[in-house]
Amino acid sequence: MISKRGYYPWLLVALLCLVGALNYLDRMTITTMRTSIIEVIPMTDAEFGLLTSVFLWVYGFASPFAGYLADRFNRSKVIIGSLFFWSLVTWLTSLATSFEQLLAARALMGISEACYMPAAMALIMDWHTGKTRSTATGIHVAGVMVGQSLGFIGGWLAETHSWNHAFSIFGIVGIGYAVVLVFFLRDPKANTEEEAVDAALHASRTGPRGALKRLFGNPSFIIVMIIWGIAGAISWMVNGWLPTFYKERFALSQTEAGLYSTAYFFPAMLVGVIGGGVLADWWSKTNSKARMWLPAIGFLVAVPAVFVASYTMLLWATVVGFVVYALTRPFIDANMMPILGMIADKRYLATGYGFLNLCSCVIGGIGIYVAGALRDEQVNLTLIFQIAALSMVVCALLLFCLKPKMRPVNK
Numbered sequence: 001m002i003s004k005r006g007y008y009p010w011l012l013v014a015l016l017c018l019v020g021a022l023n024y025l026d027r028m029t030i031t032t033m034r035t036s037i038i039e040v041i042p043m044t045d046a047e048f049g050l051l052t053s054v055f056l057w058v059y060g061f062a063s064p065f066a067g068y069l070a071d072r073f074n075r076s077k078v079i080i081g082s083l084f085f086w087s088l089v090t091w092l093t094s095l096a097t098s099f100e101q102l103l104a105a106r107a108l109m110g111i112s113e114a115c116y117m118p119a120a121m122a123l124i125m126d127w128h129t130g131k132t133r134s135t136a137t138g139i140h141v142a143g144v145m146v147g148q149s150l151g152f153i154g155g156w157l158a159e160t161h162s163w164n165h166a167f168s169i170f171g172i173v174g175i176g177y178a179v180v181l182v183f184f185l186r187d188p189k190a191n192t193e194e195e196a197v198d199a200a201l202h203a204s205r206t207g208p209r210g211a212l213k214r215l216f217g218n219p220s221f222i223i224v225m226i227i228w229g230i231a232g233a234i235s236w237m238v239n240g241w242l243p244t245f246y247k248e249r250f251a252l253s254q255t256e257a258g259l260y261s262t263a264y265f266f267p268a269m270l271v272g273v274i275g276g277g278v279l280a281d282w283w284s285k286t287n288s289k290a291r292m293w294l295p296a297i298g299f300l301v302a303v304p305a306v307f308v309a310s311y312t313m314l315l316w317a318t319v320v321g322f323v324v325y326a327l328t329r330p331f332i333d334a335n336m337m338p339i340l341g342m343i344a345d346k347r348y349l350a351t352g353y354g355f356l357n358l359c360s361c362v363i364g365g366i367g368i369y370v371a372g373a374l375r376d377e378q379v380n381l382t383l384i385f386q387i388a389a390l391s392m393v394v395c396a397l398l399l400f401c402l403k404p405k406m407r408p409v410n411k
Helices: 008-032 034-040 045-072 075-093 099-114 116-127 133-149 152-160 163-181 193-203 208-216 219-250 254-262 265-283 290-311 315-328 331-343 346-376 381-401
Strands: none
Touching (some): 008 045, 008 099, 008 133, 008 152, 045 099, 116 346, 133 265, 208 346, 219 346, 254 315, 331 346
């Protein structure tokens, strides 16, 4: 067992990066193998879309309960259990022979995966001090993004073998990794006076009603929920429609549009989420509001970039504009959990993050629907992207209104 605290917090981040990558790889891979699946299991496009929608809905509504579970019990065990069960569900998905079985498997995956993110983000907060929290969470989110980008592997395996081949492989890998983590993942022990106070607070948790009262009785938590929900809707509106925008705006092929919307965009997001964490940690040495102000500044920088990118007829200018957005928009992803630690009761960090996930899924789903409805009404994507840009102004203003509460009140 590794016991040296000096490097274990970073080893923890590395271990969780792989878990986060698997988390998003398992959930996203089905979207890349549509043709292969419907050739074996006939279904309409609406039914295929429902496979992802059901996952999103179940995941969102299960997140607050999953977060409370991570606050109530050992976070490491919750993470390992979540990885094991969603990997088992992933493997079971490969055995599905009907649409109903696939739908049930996606719902089960939503429940089991919901337990991971709140517990993982809270465990990173437990192990990292204020000096490194944003960097650590930023690196973890980068791992999640890598997993999301590797979803194409599922489509490739489906084309070269069969649609269920990828689910079988990813499920077995996840189960094996869960066994490995049993020997490496653990919750911290209190080594300092501050950590001892945190441990005492952790031990003094109340029931679910008390958790809800502590969280929703805090106006700052409500503001953070709104920010995270709007940020999720912005991401869905931009990321989801960017390939279509490139294709229609510049008369590109589907392959060319996909290249422009991912090859430049995704590396910039990786740099942005890690850089946003490093910058916030550095600035926080001299400014207690750095983790709130940096994402706000990032949103404000992204606003004109999106306006220019969506308005211009110059391909290179559009690419540059969306790269700037991809660099600065992820500042909030690296700093959201540290912000939550600054404004909410530390006893309920995972529960709080679970509610943030719920809000993001609900508002994000609304964002997807609204964008599609506007498209049906012949509203062009330029206006949709500009609506997203104006929404970032709202997020920035709300972030500037937040006030940190460095220590929770224990009542």
